[in-house]
Amino acid sequence: MSLEPRAPAAVEPASICLDVLLSLGRHGLTQRPRRADLDARALEMALTFQHKGKPGNTTLSCWHAGPAEQDTEIALRAYLGMGLPSIRWMHMAPAGDALAPLHEALRAPVDADARLVLCGMHAEQGEGSGLLPIALAERLGWRWVPGVVAIEAIEPISSGVAQAVVLQALPRGQRRRIAVRLPAILGVEAAAPAPRQSAFGPARRGQLLQLDSGAEPPTDPAGATWPFMPATPRPKRLKIVTSANARERFKAAAAKAESGSGRVLEQVSATEGATAILDFLDAEGVVSRAAVTNARQGNGR
Amino acid sequence: MSDVHSTSQHQQHAVRRRRDPRLEGIARNRRHPEHLAVLAALGQGGEGQASWMGPNGRMRRDPHLVGVMGPNGRRRIDRSGALVGAAGPQQGRTATQRDQRRDVVVADPAGVIAVVPDLASGRLSEHDRDVFGLARRLADERADERADERADERADDRADIDGSSLAVTALLLLPSPSATLESALHDALAEAGADRVIVLPVAPGYSPEDRLAACLAADRALSPRHWLFPDATLEGGDLGRRLAVRLGERPACGLWRVEPDDASDSGWSCLCRSGSGRQDLARPLPRVVVAAAQCAEPVTATRHEAREWPLSRTSCDHPEAPLPMQDLGAVAVDPAAIALAEAPFILAGGNGVGDWDGFHHAARVLGASEGASRVAVDEGHMPRERQVGATGTFVSARVYLAVGISGAIQHLQGIQRCEKVIAINSDGGCDMVKRADLSVIGDGDAILAELASLVEPSLVEQRDSRQQLGVGPEASSPTDPTESPDMSSLLSDRIKESRHVA
Numbered sequence: 001m002s003l004e005p006r007a008p009a010a011v012e013p014a015s016i017c018l019d020v021l022l023s024l025g026r027h028g029l030t031q032r033p034r035r036a037d038l039d040a041r042a043l044e045m046a047l048t049f050q051h052k053g054k055p056g057n058t059t060l061s062c063w064h065a066g067p068a069e070q071d072t073e074i075a076l077r078a079y080l081g082m083g084l085p086s087i088r089w090m091h092m093a094p095a096g097d098a099l100a101p102l103h104e105a106l107r108a109p110v111d112a113d114a115r116l117v118l119c120g121m122h123a124e125q126g127e128g129s130g131l132l133p134i135a136l137a138e139r140l141g142w143r144w145v146p147g148v149v150a151i152e153a154i155e156p157i158s159s160g161v162a163q164a165v166v167l168q169a170l171p172r173g174q175r176r177r178i179a180v181r182l183p184a185i186l187g188v189e190a191a192a193p194a195p196r197q198s199a200f201g202p203a204r205r206g207q208l209l210q211l212d213s214g215a216e217p218p219t220d221p222a223g224a225t226w227p228f229m230p231a232t233p234r235p236k237r238l239k240i241v242t243s244a245n246a247r248e249r250f251k252a253a254a255a256k257a258e259s260g261s262g263r264v265l266e267q268v269s270a271t272e273g274a275t276a277i278l279d280f281l282d283a284e285g286v287v288s289r290a291a292v293t294n295a296r297q298g299n300g301r
Numbered sequence: 302m303s304d305v306h307s308t309s310q311h312q313q314h315a316v317r318r319r320r321d322p323r324l325e326g327i328a329r330n331r332r333h334p335e336h337l338a339v340l341a342a343l344g345q346g347g348e349g350q351a352s353w354m355g356p357n358g359r360m361r362r363d364p365h366l367v368g369v370m371g372p373n374g375r376r377r378i379d380r381s382g383a384l385v386g387a388a389g390p391q392q393g394r395t396a397t398q399r400d401q402r403r404d405v406v407v408a409d410p411a412g413v414i415a416v417v418p419d420l421a422s423g424r425l426s427e428h429d430r431d432v433f434g435l436a437r438r439l440a441d442e443r444a445d446e447r448a449d450e451r452a453d454e455r456a457d458d459r460a461d462i463d464g465s466s467l468a469v470t471a472l473l474l475l476p477s478p479s480a481t482l483e484s485a486l487h488d489a490l491a492e493a494g495a496d497r498v499i500v501l502p503v504a505p506g507y508s509p510e511d512r513l514a515a516c517l518a519a520d521r522a523l524s525p526r527h528w529l530f531p532d533a534t535l536e537g538g539d540l541g542r543r544l545a546v547r548l549g550e551r552p553a554c555g556l557w558r559v560e561p562d563d564a565s566d567s568g569w570s571c572l573c574r575s576g577s578g579r580q581d582l583a584r585p586l587p588r589v590v591v592a593a594a595q596c597a598e599p600v601t602a603t604r605h606e607a608r609e610w611p612l613s614r615t616s617c618d619h620p621e622a623p624l625p626m627q628d629l630g631a632v633a634v635d636p637a638a639i640a641l642a643e644a645p646f647i648l649a650g651g652n653g654v655g656d657w658d659g660f661h662h663a664a665r666v667l668g669a670s671e672g673a674s675r676v677a678v679d680e681g682h683m684p685r686e687r688q689v690g691a692t693g694t695f696v697s698a699r700v701y702l703a704v705g706i707s708g709a710i711q712h713l714q715g716i717q718r719c720e721k722v723i724a725i726n727s728d729g730g731c732d733m734v735k736r737a738d739l740s741v742i743g744d745g746d747a748i749l750a751e752l753a754s755l756v757e758p759s760l761v762e763q764r765d766s767r768q769q770l771g772v773g774p775e776a777s778s779p780t781d782p783t784e785s786p787d788m789s790s791l792l793s794d795r796i797k798e799s800r801h802v803a
Contacts, residue, residue, distance in 0.1 A: 026577070028577070028579070121534065122576035123576055123577075124576060124577045125577065126575070126576075127554075127573075127575055127576070127582055128575045128576020128577055129542075129552070129554035129555065129573070129575075129576065130538075130542065130554065130576060131542055131545070131546065131551075131552065131554065134539075134542050134543055134546050135546050138543075138546045138547065143625050143626060144509075144543070145626070146534060146535060146539045147534050147535050147539075163627075165629070167632065168507075168535070169534075170535065170631075171421070171533075171643065172639070172643050172644070172645045173634060173638075173639030173640060173643050173644060173645075174631060174632075174634055174645075175631070175632040175634055176507065176628065176629075176630070176631055176632065177628075177629035177630060177631075177632050178507060178626060178627065178628060178629060179626070179627040179629055180625065180626045180627075181625050181626070189534065222551065222584070225584075226582055226583060226584040227582075227583055228575070228580045228581070228582055229580065229581050229582075229583065230579070230580060230581070231574060231575070231578060231579050231580055231581050232581060234557060234595070237595050237598075240598070240601075247379060262722075262734070262735075262736075262737045262738040262739055262740055263738070263739050263740070264729065264734060264740045264742065265739075265740065265741045265742065266729055266742045267742070268741065268742075268743065269743075270743060270744065270747040270748045270750075270751040271751050273725070273741035273743055273748045273751070274748050274751035274752040274755055275755065276739065276741060277702070277723055277725075277739065277741060277748070277752055278752060278755055278756065280700075280721075280723060280738075280739050281667070281700060281702075281723075284699060284700050284721055286645070286646045286667075286668075286669075286699065286700045287667055287668070287756060
């Protein structure tokens, strides 16, 4: 996507620490374990940023908190196949809450000028409510930025304080530029660049560093009492005509697509037609008439 | 005839009417000169009586006496009653358009359900209305039970509906310089189901922390029973989750169904769709709810008060501390790179386009994303991923400008969700013209060229040269030396505004 480029950052912080939180994914049809799509995009964003900056400037560490189950290693190795040397895997009980170990891991001070955590907007398995990064940011006292599609720059603003300039995805394909003070957690959106392919060799060679999360983390109280069930298809909304009499209900049921409400210009010159269209576009706010007329005047001078 | 109505001489036959075979014979004989008079006397119609109770207990109607003369001189019977007594179809239409909504006033609410609508582009969206519908369900459906409980507690038999119902309160977070409630928005809120409206000023631009602070202030002042947010990634969804985390609640995210449940504390249970969309989670309804689209039916039968409730932010009015997040503004996006499904403005070409270079030029000048009909794609004028319609992309543009597309049903399906459609076509009778809000009948190529030349002046060249040079919006570089720099920056700002209407 071609965007207005931003002037490159004058100075980069001496050292940047990027953390990526990775969760497990599952293919929608085959149910095979794989990397979670949004987390893979977050990792892709981190890898791209690391590659773009000065060599050795950025340290990248990836975290996963979860129980050791049959599919976990397969899914985590898919991330390693993107070119990671290692992933730190904090073991947890199956019903454990990932918030506590991740908080412990990120709370430890790091010798870096700028610190940034990346993750997907929501997980692909389990509740997937997207609450974890917000709760994590709240506990750590860091900033939380949702809907990120690109990191443009990380720049120091004063001694010991850095800011990141990121692009946020708005509806209708629009983008917004935001500067956020670090440390911060960025939630990566599905509109972010697609992750690179996972290669088999690096996936085999990469290391899963198994960490003991120390004290047993508190279990998620909800998991035991709130049942998960396969998603039932949501009923389609019917066109309900709440009318007292049968005539209107019949008319609504038998109605064809509305027609005849529009304005039709027949036997007009091309200029008249174009002017009418331009007025319409202006009224809808798609093309600004004022800008056009101003430009004409400016051009005519 | 006179003895028909005379009372019986015997007391035990007082309720029984004496039969008169002669009169019954006249009533059956339509040709009898006294037929109508006898019918009227027997209470069986005649003499202008349109309906009467028949002998078997069924209502009988005289079809000659109901209905009105239609416009073509034939008698029309309209059982809805809309046309009865009407002179023509005009009055019938006004009768059907009459507002039949019931006005509801909650004078003394027992509690508050707070709804924070997104107000994308300053209006209530469909999603917002659904969330208001959900709030109305939560407020109204169990109100009768609560009223009974209260009546039991007070041990008097008068159940006070007002005192037991919850007020659905819309919390509007409007940018601070002009944080006032417009009358159009007020009416929309009243129709959506808001009993009360609170307007809180927040910092302009993207400021989630400030919006959160406003919600927290409202929470302290009102302590709502429920907080409802529409689950949109950046706006309501994010704010709701932040608020829940700050309040120490576990929100119901992606909620799509709510059912009464006596076992849970809140009296409701809900179903939430998981992040992957493959699982549902059943749980009691919590205090903070982030609801998916179509979580409930929007309000249609009632109109509410939407009375403005004065509430001021005291503790957290614009802290002087440096902002943790700074909105650097919208970024110009190349319209050709926006996915067709979510493009806001599409220029689509079909079989009637002859000059494809002119078409591309017009799209570039207008800042529109390009689309095409199946015919144009099949002939190789446009790539397949630009095809609009049943076999291509279903688009949701705000404005869809169709040039030389006659409107096959598959194509019309594809543009069903577009708000406004403009058609340029040489055939005035085609289906696209019927669908369009504005149609211009004429040569598509000529009109497009004219449209492009109307918009085109230096402005657009300037923007393009800027993009090629890679100069950011901060550093304005006028390409035209005769133009003053302030003018050009002003223009570029304007055109940026015009491009980035969400």
